[in-house]
Amino acid sequence: MKYVFGPISSKRLGQSLGVDLLPPKSCTWNCLYCQLGKTRKFVMERQEFFPREEILEEIRQALIVHTGLDWITFVGSGETMLYKGIGWLIAEVKKLTATPVAVITNGSLFYLPEVRRELLQADAVLPSLNAGTEALHVQIDRPAEGLTFRRHIEGLVAFRSEYKGRLWIEVMLLGGVNDSDEALRDLAAVLKEINPDMVHLVLPSRPAPEQEILLPSDERIERAIAILSEVATVVHPLKGNMDLRSATDLLEALTAIISRHPVQQRELHKAVADCFPGDSEKTDDAMQEMLATGRFKLVEHGGEPYWVMKS
Ligand code: SF4
Numbered sequence: 145m146k147y148v149f150g151p152i153s154s155k156r157l158g159q160s161l162g163v164d165l166l167p168p169k170s171c172t173w174n175c176l177y178c179q180l181g182k183t184r185k186f187v188m189e190r191q192e193f194f195p196r197e198e199i200l201e202e203i204r205q206a207l208i209v210h211t212g213l214d215w216i217t218f219v220g221s222g223e224t225m226l227y228k229g230i231g232w233l234i235a236e237v238k239k240l241t242a243t244p245v246a247v248i249t250n251g252s253l254f255y256l257p258e259v260r261r262e263l264l265q266a267d268a269v270l271p272s273l274n275a276g277t278e279a280l281h282v283q284i285d286r287p288a289e290g291l292t293f294r295r296h297i298e299g300l301v302a303f304r305s306e307y308k309g310r311l312w313i314e315v316m317l318l319g320g321v322n323d324s325d326e327a328l329r330d331l332a333a334v335l336k337e338i339n340p341d342m343v344h345l346v347l348p349s350r351p352a353p354e355q356e357i358l359l360p361s362d363e364r365i366e367r368a369i370a371i372l373s374e375v376a377t378v379v380h381p382l383k384g385n386m387d388l389r390s391a392t393d394l395l396e397a398l399t400a401i402i403s404r405h406p407v408q409q410r411e412l413h414k415a416v417a418d419c420f421p422g423d424s425e426k427t428d429d430a431m432q433e434m435l436a437t438g439r440f441k442l443v444e445h446g447g448e449p450y451w452v453m454k455s
């Protein structure tokens with residue numbers, strides 16, 4: 145499949161079928177921690193990068209194969225809201241299934257009324273907010289020219305006032321960057337303005353190709369929860385895990401996931417083992433065969449091996 149991947153299992157969204165609407169990498173930001181590597185050229189113009197009917201047809205096919213989904217999640221190789229027509233896709237998916245639709249976005253284009261309008265039918269929207277000041281916004285998110293911190297906050301505030309679904313703000317907590325008490329208090333102040341339903345703390349638990357990113361300490365994570373909880377319900381950062389059991393072609397399913405983000409070897413081994421219950425030999429053979437294709441390579445992050453695509 146070209147656009148649909150997964151389902152991926154995570155504690156936040158349960159069994160989630162991913163839909164990627166973008167050619168890699170199309171983004172308005174160039175985040176320090178991005179798992180897709182450096183943004184070589186900012187994309188600012190919204191486009192229908194691929195025919196919407198083609199994407200919808202893939203979703204329709206995937207819904208026949210994958211039952212018991214908790215979410216259909218639009219997320220992908222860059223900033224999701226660059227896809228012009230996502231509102232049409234959300235509306236059409238909702239005609240196909242009662243499974244709720246989530247959109248993961250950096251939120252940088254929410255200052256545009258047409259972008260906010262396209263999201264009104266989503267059941268949950270998860271925009272990013274990693275900084276409480278312009279300086280940290282520039283340091284962490286490294287946005288395209290014109291995408292100022294104030295514009296980002298105003299877009300989120302405007303969206304909150306129009307949107308009746310669940311607004312879950314994602315905060316990426318980076319060790320030594322935005323985990324000080326001062327940075328967290330600044331963040332809490334803008335979260336108060338936005339008034340989200342929840343804040344999801346997320347951690348840089350996968351390698352970023354561009355530079356080494358540090359995990360915050362347990363003490364800083366607890367502190368972040370304490371400070372941000374003063375203004376919103378905070379969901380503790382948890383690592384997701386994969387479920388490949390319904391994959392018809394293990395190698396293709398895995399390629400679709402790893403081309404979008406690195407996967408911890410331990411997590412991968414568990415997901416493959418779940419496909420061959422009680423048969424560790426088959427699990428090891430499948431892992432070896434996939435590595436032998438030459439599509440993947442192993443890199444280390446925080447002392448853990450990860451699978452990434454060979455460039
Ligand atoms: S918004 Fe997402 S895709 Fe874009 S640079 Fe940041 S992490 Fe990467």
